[in-house]
Amino acid sequence: MQECYQPKNRDESLEILEKLKDTMSEKAYDEIESSIWNFAMEDMFLDEEDINNLIDLIDNNVSKDEIVEKLLKSFREED
Numbered sequence: 001m002q003e004c005y006q007p008k009n010r011d012e013s014l015e016i017l018e019k020l021k022d023t024m025s026e027k028a029y030d031e032i033e034s035s036i037w038n039f040a041m042e043d044m045f046l047d048e049e050d051i052n053n054l055i056d057l058i059d060n061n062v063s064k065d066e067i068v069e070k071l072l073k074s075f076r077e078e079d
Helices: 010-019 026-040 048-059 064-078
Strands: none
Touching (some): 010 048, 048 064
16 A cells, blocks of 8 residues: 555645545535544544545445455555
8 A cells, every 4th residue: 555645634634635626526525525624523634545535435436345445455465
């Protein structure tokens, strides 16, 4: 799995979202922005990979099972 920059606060996650804005629908942007705010309340910050996975879920009809499988595969490759 490729290492992503790990945001240290909500604003850095929002900057990543803004950078990727042209790759998603308005609906996806709004939903992901809301997720960023919600995760930040728990001191959790979405990185670029997290945001791309959410774009896939919302806009690209990729199932959560497919995303989990992709993540598991990438973890296995690291070993």
